[in-house]
Amino acid sequence: MAAASSGDPGGSSKRRLPEYMDPTNKFGELTFLQLTGKDGVPLPRNPFIIGKSVEVVAGGPIEGANTEAQGTRYTLRVRNPAQVAKLQKMTQLIDGTEVVVEAHPNLNVSRCVISCYDLIHMEEKDVLQEIISQGVIRVQRITRKEAEKRVNTPALILTFCKTTYPEYIKIGLLHVPTRPYFPNLLRMLQLRPYSRSMSWSSAML
Structure with a gap:
């Protein structure tokens, strides 16, 4: 569930x-x-x-x-x-x-967030093509400002054309857990830098 x-x-x-x-x-x-x-x-x-x-x-x-x-x-x-x-x-x-x-x-849509460092260099459209079979209809990269330019974070917002989303998304051989999406998440990430070793849950605190 x-x-x-x-x-x-x-x-x-x-x-x-x-x-x-x-x-x-x-x-x-x-x-x-x-x-x-x-x-x-x-x-x-x-x-x-x-x-x-x-x-x-x-x-x-x-x-x-x-x-x-x-x-x-x-x-x-x-x-x-x-x-x-x-x-x-x-x-x-x-x-x-x-x-x-x-x-x-x-109303029949839902959104969640995943954090996967292995996807940080991939284009949104290429990620979508790989996971569209899992019910995803849109992928949006979360970025942050660094030295006057936008840089990628490992976080992606996934949109589903249904009112629920799965516990995890399969990324290659990985099972990446999903998290609730909050609209103000972009601003939170802009204010808080991330590290490769930081878990997504800790970044939200």
Whole structure:
């Protein structure tokens, strides 16, 4: 199980728990779906219609939901992969309102950080090409300022097109552990030099 992202590195079709503990895969990876009226048709102002419609199609309760833009669209939080598949085929509510349910355009991503000195001289695009099969969609190098120029650090920010990331990334023969990504991390590294022997966890202190 992923250490910092509270999910399974395999994606929404994989299990977070063993089959005997979760036979229907109810507690799979969290997926965000967006429900809107088809072609801009307004959704009913009655939230019970929305709730009943979603639960009928999903075959039961989902993880949760919230409204956006004054109720003109809903963000659905779903863990069961079977429910995700059913809801993405949903075309109308119980009152006949035509709707579209699709993957949320912004929320189904996660980011983490790895620190690997062996990658310090490699280009981001070349690293991505090697690890794209592990679900990575973007690699961003963390640099720091030294003598009026930017120099590479061994740290890389990895982006995944799913809401969880794995415990480790395989870099050649190495299993490099992942760490949570914090947006202010770049500034922290600019203020703190690193050494080759310093572990990533100690650099964050």
